[in-house]
Amino acid sequence: MLPNLVMELVENHVTAFDKATQQSSIPPLRPAMILPVLLAVLDIPYPEPPSHLDHLRSKLSNLSLKSSNVWATATLLLVYVLHFNRRHVTDTASRKYDLHALPIAHIYRTASRYCSVGDAFEFVFPVLSRLVLDECPYVLSSLSVVTSQPSPASLSILPPTHVSLGRTYGHLKKTQQTIHMPVVVDLLCDLDLLPIDQAIPWLTWLVETVLPVAMGSSPPFQEPSTLSMFKAPKDKLLARPSTALAFPEVCGLIQAVWSRSADGHPTPHALQLHLVHALCPDGAYSFQDLVQEPFSILRCDPRVWRHGPLLQLLLSLLTTFRDVSSVHLRQLHADDALHPSTVDVNQFILVQDAIIVHALLNVIARLDAEDAYPQFRLLVKELPAMYDLLPSIPDLLSANDLAQLSFRCHLASALCREYPDAVSTAVAQTADKFLSTQVVEFLTAVLPALGAMAVAFCDIAEECVQLLMKLRVQINHQMTDTLNNNTAVSQLEGTVQRVFAQIVRSTHES
Structure with a gap:
């Protein structure tokens, strides 16, 4: 197990720059071999530290050693599985291992209890925590509930099975009284x-x-249910x-x-x-x-x-x-x-x-704002139509108002996290060719003075002509888009033509 895990760490942290090599160089371990080892922790509890079993140490030494080996192997395999699945961050369907079938929460909870200095999971727990946070953060939310209010009932039935759950919690379905939420x-x-x-x-x-x-x-609903959407x-x-x-x-x-x-x-x-x-x-x-x-x-x-x-x-x-x-x-x-x-x-x-x-x-x-911003990532993930905003991110971030810019930065951040490889450079450059109204008005006011300077100083005439040609390309592109075309763009087009003609006439006269 250790050589495979070490090679996987090298794959992710050293050769991760070449995705083609990263995804094909080392074949993964078979799921049929990994699943039984991980599920074994449900039947074998983790042994208590020796200080709690001094009087039984001679009788339980072999059993404790076997349990420790099972838990160590399962924990390393879980780290391996989470690391390998990170190769397919943008394509969840092609991931090798199905995390939902693995007892991640059980392993994580046990590792969190024995991660202090000198404990068995001291060094692996930080890596496991980071991987769980990235791949299955719901484990952390359930862990906070368990650690804040430990229940003797839950400790007595670990590891759970379908039969033990039915025997322990079956009365909840039959009761007509108030549901006891700690048991739930x-x-x-x-x-x-x-x-x-x-x-x-x-x-x-x-x-x-x-x-x-x-x-x-x-809360009381004060509007009719037939309200127009x-x-x-x-x-x-x-x-x-x-x-x-x-x-x-x-x-x-x-x-x-x-x-x-x-x-x-x-x-x-x-x-x-x-x-x-x-x-x-x-x-x-x-x-x-x-x-x-x-x-x-x-x-x-x-x-x-x-x-x-x-x-x-x-x-x-x-x-x-x-x-x-x-x-x-x-x-x-x-x-x-x-x-x-x-x-x-x-x-x-x-x-x-x-x-x-x-x-x-x-x-x-x-x-x-404090209620809406935390939901951005969720909205972007659950609403596929938000994908269409990706090409407009450069324009989305061109806001002068601080409140609007904060709102748009949260949205752009959520979009980039959800679709890190979705927008090609060509699309981003196309979106960047649109000139904002402020830039158009600025160029309209400044270009005549720049043309006069080019006439007076012939050394900068060539650079001025190149700028005018680039502006003409951008203006023609923007005028084909009805959403970004306005009178200011038309005025800028006329200004570019007049300045260009002025420079050409001065060149012929000289």
Whole structure:
């Protein structure tokens, strides 16, 4: 294991400049060999330090040594897996290892307990922490809950299994009384240790019963449910909801379990509808309602916009039902081929997308800066349409107002993190050819004086002509774009022609 891990570290830190070489030079270890070793830590607890077992040291020395070797091998393999997957940062689909099937949270929690000076994980824990933060940060959020309020129940059932979870937490599904949230937190943390197929049976109960309780009572909704999506929501309703979430950490843990296991649910549409009802308590939507109007999901509890995990759930639902609606509309159009209609399906889908974007902008414009900025990365990740802003980043950052520039810098940073290799140099240079209005006005005022200087001093005439030729190319390019063409550009074109003619006449006269 150690030679493979060392070679992988060399691959990432030394030859990382050549991506073609990096991705093909050393073949990866087979998943069939890695998975059993990592899953072995679920059946073998990590041995306690010798100071706690002095009276049993002679009897348990061999068992402790075996457990230590299993945990050391699994931890090094996890570091190897996370390092190897970083080769495909921009292409998640081609990654070699499926992280969701690995007990990352269990290994990370154990390593965090034994990472002090002299402990077994002293040197590997910093590297593991950085990799987990980059590849699966949801482990850190669940860890903070476990370490802040340790539960004897959760410690007694480690390592968890589907049978032990049903025996320990099965009464939660049957009870009609108030749900005891500390026990639910233990359940959610243990679900993170189970394979996906064993966590799926808990999803419906978590979404239908636990999530509404974790969100708590919603603030009074003072606007009708049939409100037009083009009308901006009230500032008082969106800016500062009067009621906070009851258990925000539970909402985050539910989102983590949902994100890794919801795709494998046997009835995904029914499960998604339960989630819509939890996030939109004031709207009794049916599945057909959401297929016809997917933007109805945006009429949600206003507290969702401020909480990142809930917003991620909302945007994933929006994308899912938007795709389902598009497929449904195209199928209807194909089935109705014998009765042609004047309605263009693509135009109808475009109208739906416009309604969604308009409604989202209405919400974002009314959120406070400290609430809106943390959600940028999430919005960029969940909304594919944000990709179209990448070619306009140079123009996006040309703002003189400090508040606008701060807003745009956060947006540009989120775009570049999500799509680091998306924009080619040619596209960026094309976007950079557009002259802002301030630059156009400045050149219009300065060029006549520059032409007079070129006439008086012939030595700079050649440089002046080269500048005018470059400006002409940029002006012609900008005049073909209706969004960047205005009267100031036309005035600059006339100024360039007059100055160029002035220099040519002075050259002939001399």
